Amino acid sequence: MWRKRNHSRKEKGYFIISVDVELAWGVCDKPINSVIRSAIDSERATIQRLLKIFSEFNISATWAVVGHLLLTECLWEGHVVHPEIARPVIKGSSSDWFFQHPKSAVDACWYGTEIISQICSIKPSQEIGSHSFAHMPYDEKRSNPAAVISDVERAKQLHINANLPFEVFIFPRNKVGFINVLAKAGILVYRGNTRRWYDLAPRICQRPLRLINYIMAVTPPTVMPTLDSYELVNVPDSMLLLSRNGLRRLVPSQNLIKMGIAGLNRAARNGEVFHLWFHPINFAYETDTQFHILENILEHAQTLIKQEVIEVITLGGIGQKARERN
Secondary structure, eight states, X not given: OOOOSOTTSOOOEEXXXXXXXXXXXXXXXXXXXXXXHHHHHTHHHHHHHHHHHHHHTTOOOEEXXXXXXXXXXXXXXXXXXXXXXXXXXBTTOSSOTTTTOOSOTTOXXXXXXXXXXXXXXXXXXXXXXXXXXXXXXXXXXXXXXXXXXXXXXXXXXXXHHTTOOOOEEEOGGGOOOOHHHHHHHTOOEEEEOOOOGGGGSOHHHHHHHHHHHHHTTOXXXXXXXXXXXXXXXXEEOOEEOOOOSGGGGGSOHHHHHHHXXXXXXXXXXXXXXXXXXXXXXXXXXXXXXXHHHHHHHHHHHHHHHHTTSEEEOOHHHHHHHHHHHO
């Protein structure tokens, strides 16, 4: 569906940045130790720094926020928090998805209305999308359909209450599923997954092979928006800005810069989309190095923008273009 309309003029490429804003919800189903808590606590400062850089580089990004961050307190029924969400979230699970949910409404790891206000206040304008209500996986094999439906409904209502759009969706943990539920809720575009060479390997091998992919500085794929069977626009990912904890430190920072620049060049050359994404928590380790990587990629993007071969766009923006071309 992304066909060139004018063959006498070269089609420019597009650059998308999508940011998954989760705080503690990103790991809500796992024990949160002091190290993880410290990383989560660093996210607010990271987001402020990202917003400053996006303003300086004139970048409009897509920020997909976990809906619970829009709350200031939670509904309890006796000892059950969020009874509006069907249980169990994961089929056959004996553990409640909200088992770590704080009794206090002042725990900043689980709430974040001021974060969304900050995102909405800068120029150029940023796009707000949904990252679900409680970051449950939309896994059609493992997740309870009733839980997913109630999760979507709750997220949509919170966006409506906050006067925020509910048209762009990023799947928790990139597990694409229940698209029919999203279509009924009014979602128009989502971030999909690009198949890579290491996806053909057994699951246990995929993580180390992905690390090798970064160590080899393989040029990331550029992508094309497609209209799925539910009439939603799927915009796959191109490159994750990898965090720098654990074995990921083995990847030289220059490799990530090289990959980002190569991806932008490929998008400009082919008239396609380079879709970079990350979580703010990806900047919790070796923070200055991570920002150095991002700023180098953005500097190259600025060069291509001045040459009029790349345009910065949001997920919603590219989705609208894709629909117009269909």
